[in-house]
Amino acid sequence: MFKSIRWKFITVYFALVFIAMAIIGVFIVQSFEAHNLDVVVNRLNSIADRIRPAIENISSEVSLEDEKDSLNNTLNLWAVGFFEEAFIVNRDFIIIATDNSHFQGINAASELDYGLILKVLNGEGEKVENDVSKGEKATKDIVYPIIRNGEIDAALYLRSDLKDVYETLNKSQKIMTQATVLALVITIILGYLLAKSITEPINDVTKKAALMAKGDFNQRVDVKSDDELGNLAEMFNFLTSKLETTLGEITSEKSKMETILNYMADGLIAVNKNGRIIHANPKAMEMLDFSKEMVLEKEYDELFEELNDKLTIRYVMKHNDILIGSDVININESIYNVDYAPFKDENDEIGGIVLVIKDVTKQQRLENMRREFVANVSHELKTPLTSIKSYTETLLNGMLDDRDISERFLGVVNSEADRMARLVRDLLQLSNFDNKKVKWNMVNNDLVKLVNQTVMKLHITAKNKNQKLEFINQNDELISYFDFDKMEQVVLNIISNAIKYTEENGKIDVYLESDSNRALIRVKDTGMGIPKEDLPRIFERFYRVDKARSRELGGTGLGLAIAKEIVEGHNGTIEIKSEINRGTEVIIEIPIAKKIV
Numbered sequence: 001m002f003k004s005i006r007w008k009f010i011t012v013y014f015a016l017v018f019i020a021m022a023i024i025g026v027f028i029v030q031s032f033e034a035h036n037l038d039v040v041v042n043r044l045n046s047i048a049d050r051i052r053p054a055i056e057n058i059s060s061e062v063s064l065e066d067e068k069d070s071l072n073n074t075l076n077l078w079a080v081g082f083f084e085e086a087f088i089v090n091r092d093f094i095i096i097a098t099d100n101s102h103f104q105g106i107n108a109a110s111e112l113d114y115g116l117i118l119k120v121l122n123g124e125g126e127k128v129e130n131d132v133s134k135g136e137k138a139t140k141d142i143v144y145p146i147i148r149n150g151e152i153d154a155a156l157y158l159r160s161d162l163k164d165v166y167e168t169l170n171k172s173q174k175i176m177t178q179a180t181v182l183a184l185v186i187t188i189i190l191g192y193l194l195a196k197s198i199t200e201p202i203n204d205v206t207k208k209a210a211l212m213a214k215g216d217f218n219q220r221v222d223v224k225s226d227d228e229l230g231n232l233a234e235m236f237n238f239l240t241s242k243l244e245t246t247l248g249e250i251t252s253e254k255s256k257m258e259t260i261l262n263y264m265a266d267g268l269i270a271v272n273k274n275g276r277i278i279h280a281n282p283k284a285m286e287m288l289d290f291s292k293e294m295v296l297e298k299e300y301d302e303l304f305e306e307l308n309d310k311l312t313i314r315y316v317m318k319h320n321d322i323l324i325g326s327d328v329i330n331i332n333e334s335i336y337n338v339d340y341a342p343f344k345d346e347n348d349e350i351g352g353i354v355l356v357i358k359d360v361t362k363q364q365r366l367e368n369m370r371r372e373f374v375a376n377v378s379h380e381l382k383t384p385l386t387s388i389k390s391y392t393e394t395l396l397n398g399m400l401d402d403r404d405i406s407e408r409f410l411g412v413v414n415s416e417a418d419r420m421a422r423l424v425r426d427l428l429q430l431s432n433f434d435n436k437k438v439k440w441n442m443v444n445n446d447l448v449k450l451v452n453q454t455v456m457k458l459h460i461t462a463k464n465k466n467q468k469l470e471f472i473n474q475n476d477e478l479i480s481y482f483d484f485d486k487m488e489q490v491v492l493n494i495i496s497n498a499i500k501y502t503e504e505n506g507k508i509d510v511y512l513e514s515d516s517n518r519a520l521i522r523v524k525d526t527g528m529g530i531p532k533e534d535l536p537r538i539f540e541r542f543y544r545v546d547k548a549r550s551r552e553l554g555g556t557g558l559g560l561a562i563a564k565e566i567v568e569g570h571n572g573t574i575e576i577k578s579e580i581n582r583g584t585e586v587i588i589e590i591p592i593a594k595k596i597v
């Protein structure tokens with residue numbers, strides 16, 4: 001409690017006023033006492049000045065003892081005051097005259113200051129004075145010599161009672177004490193109020209600053225004056241509002257940043273140079289299959305050395321001066337590209353590195369597919385070209401004269417050229433699909449007619465293999481809005497495949513079913529089927545289960561890929577169900593849409 005400014009103020013003010021009042025009091029009382037004593041001395045002197053000549057003028061032949069009555073009268077006459085007493089003491093120390101008859105004739109030593117009288121009678125001074133206090137009584141005593149005939153004959157002893165003087169002095173002291181007490185009380189009250197006016201705003205600021213420290217920035221203090229405290233309050237309010245806006249901005253920036261980091265498509269990890277992960281966004285955790293506990297408990301290097309040793313802080317710090325680089329992480333089927341760069345801390349020194357992780361699996365797969373595609377095309381073209389080249393070379397080397405051989409060889413060249421032409425035609429068609437250059441001839445057409453016509457076209461082919469090709473249909477007609485030629489190409493390809501990949505004596509059923517919204521074309525064979533593991537890739541370009549057999553049967557490996565593009569161009573779907581050695585079913589589903597003409 002006494003540590004507070006309030007109490008310090010009060011104590012200092014109290015001490016100041018007390019000391020001042022004490023000094024003033026002592027000074028006044030002392031001056032007053034000195035002055036009063038001076039007055040007493042002067043009065044006694046003037047009394048002596050009158051009495052002494054009167055006594056000294058008495059004839060020297062007459063002894064003073066004999067003149068005691070006249071002396072008493074003189075003393076009574078001059079020592080008039082209420083407080084003064086006068087005595088004449090002879091050389092035998094007997095009071096021979098006095099204005100107080102009570103002391104007449106007694107030895108002076110019993111009533112008066114013997115030493116003073118002795119000094120005067122011995123001629124030690126013109127006058128000798130002393131303050132005498134006898135019991136309760138305080139007096140001022142002055143002794144003068146009475147000189148007759150050139151000799152000190154007796155002593156005039158004047159005594160003034162100082163009771164009145166000291167009473168007045170006591171009263172003054174009392175007044176001074178009362179004034180001091182009053183002044184001190186007023187000082188305490190004023191000091192308290194003044195200290196309060198200073199400490200209250202300070203306490204207010206302290207209390208509100210404590211609340212601010214706890215995060216509540218909605219704090220304002222009252223500005224009650226325009227002095228230093230008012231300035232402090234104003235400054236505090238300014239600081240609070242500034243802090244509030246700055247913190248608001250920082251918070252909104254932080255939340256913006258957090259939203260960006262949380263929802264960004266790439267993974268992001270920040271590591272300090274001590275190897276601690278200081279931030280990992282949800283995407284990074286998902287990509288790298290990290291849990292929160294792993295990130296909190298384990299060191300970055302511990303987690304990353306299993307993924308790619310070259311991305312550990314240890315390795316990067318040792319081998320990469322600029323701390324900028326990239327590398328790849330493979331997890332299961334996924335491929336991630338990791339770019340890293342350093343970040344600086346508040347001292348503008350390298351604080352660690354930030355890693356941005358991108359899922360490049362798709363690009364990598366596309367890149368692989370592109371490479372595979374180019375290899376496939378080259379390979380598909382190389383086979384017929386090699387055979388054309390070798391047959392023409394043989395012919396040019398002298399076989400032309402043999403007509404039979406020439407015709408056979410030219411037949412092979414022709415069929416190889418056809419094969420190349422087919423391949424190029426299919427590739428061109430796919431390229432048109434890729435580049436969205438396909439022209440769709442969409443009109444209202446009859447699906448029954450389409451399937452029927454296609455089945456008829458392939459009837460002979462099936463018959464040649466002793467296969468039973470049947471069209472199972474309950475509709476007379478099924479009008480929809482589609483590109484007849486392209487859909488015919490699809491159905492032709494699917495039924496051809498069924499014939500191709502079904503042994504002799506097999507059975508192929510073609511179904512056409514519909515409801516109000518969609519049409520289903522199902523081609524079901526009893527052929528060799530497709531292994532389960534090949535089914536997911538069967539619609540890929542050049543994907544063939546048995547390459548040699550497909551090629552032998554004149555296939556390009558592009559038929560199903562083209563069929564898929566065409567069906568999807570009609571907003572339909574195509575799927576294959578198959579069981580090895582049991583048969584295959586291809587299901588085409590297209591929406592029935594009619595164009596109202």
Ligand code: ADP
Pocket residue numbers: 493497498499501502525527528529530538543544545546550551554555556557558559560561584
């Ligand atoms: P291809 O020109 O080789 O027939 P496709 O794209 O039409 O090319 O077919 C791709 C592959 O799918 C074929 O090589 C074949 O292995 C398999 N396939 C397609 N249809 C059937 C079917 N009905 N029965 C068994 N395998 C089939």
